[in-house]
């Protein structure tokens with residue numbers, strides 16, 4: 001079966017400079033294969049080339065070199081366009097329309113008519129949590145609400161492949177949870193989702209695989225379980241009711257003891273610290289255990305290491 005999304009040596013140069021424009025390579029030789037039904041995270045720091053890649057896939061830009069295919073067909077193929085959805089990085093809509101009018105317009109562009117339009121519009125608005133605001137003009141919408149309208153628009157045609165550029169940007173925690181759930185729902189019905197993000201915990205919660213791009217080059221890709229060892233790095237113990245004597249004892253045993261609000265302390269223990277024994281020993285002295293959590297490798301640690309290795313800080317200077 002053909003991959004849902006495929007790029008080969010995809011490269012984009014922008015001419016930069018007015019009098020003597022020089023090519024600036026925003027994307028360098030990207031070769032990727034994303035299988036049908038995958039939720040794929042495309043991660044990278046600012047200016048890495050994420051939006052450029054998405055725009056190349058959407059044919060909002062044209063490649064300097066290389067090719068891209070969606071659902072086995074070249075990008076831009078009309079039969080493919082009907083089956084994809086796209087949320088741009090900063091979606092802009094004609095803001096004198098209401099959410100309902102805008103989405104009806106998009107539904108009609110896809111060829112839906114009559115009651116089908118009304119049903120689809122209601123469904124995507126409800127899924128986006130905008131059911132109550134359907135008759136408000138978009139100019140009265142907040143940034144996060146517009147982002148949700150953008151996602152609703154991307155889903156109006158029940159796409160088989162969905163491209164999302166920073167879908168969580170501008171969303172409050174509830175909005176993020178909703179988008180996460182929506183993406184999980186899409187995955188359950190077999191939709192392929194390709195999304196760029198800075199929010200690594202979202203990528204961790206949603207993705208089967210990720211790629212990390214830095215300065216236009218892919219520096220890592222693969223399954224999260226392969227990329228992250230998930231090895232135990234230590235324990236985070238939060239305690240209350242700590243006397244000076246107990247605090248001194250903890251400081252001897254821990255890598256670090258940090259005071260928190262409300263008289264609590266965060267105790268950073270090494271992986272071999274045996275926290276249950278420690279708590280048993282200290283329990284008799286009135287100490288109260290608030291929480292105990294294992295600390296494991298996260299995508300954030302990996303990301304920071306990879307990005308730092310790919311883009312070393314300039315040496316010298318201040």
Ligand SMILES: Nc1ncnc2c1ncn2[C@@H]1O[C@H](COP(=O)(O)OP(=O)(O)OP(=O)(O)O)[C@@H](O)[C@H]1O
Nearest residue numbers: 014016024026044045046047048049050051052053
């Ligand atoms: N039209 C353009 N002309 C010149 N340079 C451009 C153009 N569009 C993007 N670039 C440059 O290409 C690089 C990649 O930009 P891109 O928008 O793809 O980054 P990004 O990974 O999406 O970043 P962010 O996380 O900030 O959204 C940047 O250095 C940017 O300045």
Ligand SMILES: [Mg+2]
Nearest residue numbers: 050051052089
């Ligand atoms: Mg971007």
